[in-house]
Amino acid sequence: MTPAIVSAVRAFVETEVRPVASRLDHADEYPHDLVARMRELGLFGALVPRTYSGLGLDSVTYAQVIEELCRGWMSLAGVINSHTMLALIVLEHGTDEQRGRFLPRLARGEVRGGLALTEPHAGSDVQAIRTVARRQGDSYVIDGTKMFITNGREGHAVALLALTDPSASPPHRGMSCFVVEKGDPGFRVMKSIAKLGYKGVDTVELVFESCVVPAANLVGGVEGRGFKHVMSGLQTGRVNIAARAVGVAQAALEDALARTRARRARRSAPSAALAEMATRVAGARLLTRWAAGIKDRGERCELEAGMAKLYASEAAQQVAVDALRLHGGDGQLAATHVERHYRDTPLMIIGEGTNEIQRLLIARNLLDRYGERPGALTSRDGESEERRQMVLAVRQYVEKEIVPVVAEYEPHGRYPAPLVRGLAELGILGGLVTPEHGGLGLDLGTHVMIVEELARGFSTVATVASTHLAAAAVLARHGTREQRERVLPRAARGALLLTGVWGDTLKTRHERGEWRIDGTVSLAENA
Numbered sequence: 001m002t003p004a005i006v007s008a009v010r011a012f013v014e015t016e017v018r019p020v021a022s023r024l025d026h027a028d029e030y031p032h033d034l035v036a037r038m039r040e041l042g043l044f045g046a047l048v049p050r051t052y053s054g055l056g057l058d059s060v061t062y063a064q065v066i067e068e069l070c071r072g073w074m075s076l077a078g079v080i081n082s083h084t085m086l087a088l089i090v091l092e093h094g095t096d097e098q099r100g101r102f103l104p105r106l107a108r109g110e111v112r113g114g115l116a117l118t119e120p121h122a123g124s125d126v127q128a129i130r131t132v133a134r135r136q137g138d139s140y141v142i143d144g145t146k147m148f149i150t151n152g153r154e155g156h157a158v159a160l161l162a163l164t165d166p167s168a169s170p171p172h173r174g175m176s177c178f179v180v181e182k183g184d185p186g187f188r189v190m191k192s193i194a195k196l197g198y199k200g201v202d203t204v205e206l207v208f209e210s211c212v213v214p215a216a217n218l219v220g221g222v223e224g225r226g227f228k229h230v231m232s233g234l235q236t237g238r239v240n241i242a243a244r245a246v247g248v249a250q251a252a253l254e255d256a257l258a259r260t261r262a263r264r265a266r267r268s269a270p271s272a273a274l275a276e277m278a279t280r281v282a283g284a285r286l287l288t289r290w291a292a293g294i295k296d297r298g299e300r301c302e303l304e305a306g307m308a309k310l311y312a313s314e315a316a317q318q319v320a321v322d323a324l325r326l327h328g329g330d331g332q333l334a335a336t337h338v339e340r341h342y343r344d345t346p347l348m349i350i351g352e353g354t355n356e357i358q359r360l361l362i363a364r365n366l367l368d369r370y371g372e373r374p375g376a377l378t379s380r381d382g383e384s385e386e387r388r389q390m391v392l393a394v395r396q397y398v399e400k401e402i403v404p405v406v407a408e409y410e411p412h413g414r415y416p417a418p419l420v421r422g423l424a425e426l427g428i429l430g431g432l433v434t435p436e437h438g439g440l441g442l443d444l445g446t447h448v449m450i451v452e453e454l455a456r457g458f459s460t461v462a463t464v465a466s467t468h469l470a471a472a473a474v475l476a477r478h479g480t481r482e483q484r485e486r487v488l489p490r491a492a493r494g495a496l497l498l499t500g501v502w503g504d505t506l507k508t509r510h511e512r513g514e515w516r517i518d519g520t521v522s523l524a525e526n527a
Contacts, residue, residue, distance in 0.1 A: 006061065008041060009041065012038075013068055013071055014072075016034065017076065021072055021337075021340070022337065024200045025075070026334060028199045030202060031201075034073075035076075035079055035112075044108065045108065046084060047084055047087065047088060049091070052100075059292035059293070059296045060292045060296060062240075063240075063288055063292045066240055067247040070246070071247045071254075074244055075200045078201045081150070082151050083106065085233040085237050086158065087107070089230065092233075093177070093219050093228075095221050098219065098220075102179060111156045112151055112154065115149075115150075115230070116161065117230060118146060118147050119131065119144065119147055124354050124356075126161070126227070127170065127172050128171075129162070131143065131146065132162060133163065133164050133176060133178060133213070135215070137215075138214065139215055140214075142210075142212075143209060144208050145205065147193075148193060152202060152203070153202040156181060157181045157182065159179060159219070159229075159230065160178050160180045161177055162175070162178065163175055164224065164226075173224055176218060176225065177218075177220075177229040178217050178219065180211065184213055186208055186209045186211030186212060187206070188206070190204065190206065192204050195347075197340070198347045236295065236305075239301075241313060242284065242291065242308035243312075245288075245309075245345070248316050248345060249277075249315055249316040251337065252277075252338060253319055255323055255327075255336070255341075256277060256326045256338075257274065259327055274326075284315040288312055290304065291304035303365035303366065306358045306361050309353070310358040310362065312348075313348035313355060314355065317349060320344075323342075324338050387445070387449070390442070390450070391449045391450060391453060394453045398453055398457035398458075399457070402457035402458050405419070406457065410458065410460065416460060416461055416464075419461050420461065420465075421494065423465055425494075428465060429497075430472075431450060431465075432444075432473045433472050433488050433491065437484060438492040463525055468491070468498045468499070472491050472498055474500065475487055476488060499525050500525075501521045501524045506519035506521065
């Protein structure tokens with residue numbers, strides 16, 4: 001069921017955003033009216049708890065909200081994302097006094113914020129920053145320059161990363177995070193930065209010249225922890241980027257479908273590219289919500305958020321390119337949406353850490369975390385206890401019984417009869433058979449996880465099990481009562497191994513109360 005806030009945002013996008021997005025984008029005009037409506041919807045407090053006047057959304061719902069916004073105009077999500085990272089830094093790392101002072105105003109949108117990390121010489125390498133904050137009594141004096149800052153002109157505050165100990169080694173140990181507000185002496189907004197896409201939202205250079213910031217604005221009240229603070233904020237930022245990419249890709253796909261339908265009216269054949277586009281969008285959406293779900297459970301998600309950001313951003317760019325191609329020459333016209341999607345997607349490949357950096361971080365995390373959790377994608381944390389126990393039992397069987405003996409079977413083409421009997425003893429061969437017929441009655445999701453675990457050990461065993469279970473599922477759904485009662489109990493015990501066969505050469509005929517089958521099938525598992 002779609003959350004109410006997602007439905008509300010979808011309606012807002014359809015009735016208020018899409019009609020004006022192209023005009024605002026081409027004029028590079030800040031969307032004051034739309035931002036005001038987002039404030040009315042409570043979106044500036046999306047992830048802020050209700051105790052601080054926020055909506056208290058979970059990360060999965062937040063990702064859905066961002067996706068809907070970006071179906072209309074990606075720039076709007078930029079206004080929300082930078083602001084949300086500031087709010088989360090205060091929420092997760094600020095003192096009680098800082099939470100009480102900042103969060104209600106941030107949640108209501110009275111104060112809109114941003115994140116000030118990037119410098120002219122330091123982009124993805126955050127540890128190369130040079131902005132310095134020196135303690136003077138009850139204040140800090142900040143000197144430095146920040147670049148490409150969203151909400152820098154129209155916003156009211158930024159979470160700024162600066163060096164409080166320039167001699168620290170490694171540098172991140174000397175970094176601290178501050179909430180710097182407009183009006184602090186020495187805080188100046190310099191030039192606005194013209195961009196290929198991501199129009200309308202303000203992106204600026206900020207200069208801090210002897211900028212005096214109250215010591216009470218040091219996040220958490222302790223120096224040297226700022227790098228950790230902003231990195232935790234970037235986890236949500238990367239989920240946001242992934243969700244943005246899904247929204248833009250979905251919009252491009254919808255435009256391509258509409259174009260293709262119009263051509264089909266003129267008897268033009270549909271393009272196979274639509275299948276690739278739809279698959280990329282669906283994959284990006286699932287990966288994004290998977291990463292968001294891990295964050296909701298309070299687990300480490302820098303690996304998963306990086307994967308989601310990497311895949312979704314590159315999928316979005318390819319989908320935008322394909323949509324442009326499907327439109328032909330018209331795709332370049334300013335009157336179409338697809339040229340805007342094409343211009344907007346590069347930002348998501350660069351923002352919140354370039355995809356080149358994401359690849360390095362993902363590889364490093366896979367290696368570092370292998371002992372902690374055997375491959376992020378095989379984690380079952382967050383699943384129901386029953387499902388986890390079942391999958392864990394199969395995983396243990398694979399590690400103890402299958403992996404050690406694979407070499408005895410696979411190179412010689414031997415059928416793994418003892419391993420299949422082991423599956424029967426575990427009840428796996430009755431996984432999709434109802435308890436009424438002696439099976440486990442597992443749901444399809446658990447079945448998929450079990451097959452995945454088996455395939456990690458020996459693909460042949462996984463094939464035997466999945467073929468048998470698929471045939472059992474077909475019989476359970478479409479067989480007669482007599483057939484189910486005669487076959488399924490034996491299949492669930494492993495006394496009868498099932499398979500499914502089909503082929504163009506098979507012929508059937510009914511004679512004297514019996515079915516006769518003639519023909520040849522070249523590929524039949526479990527036969």
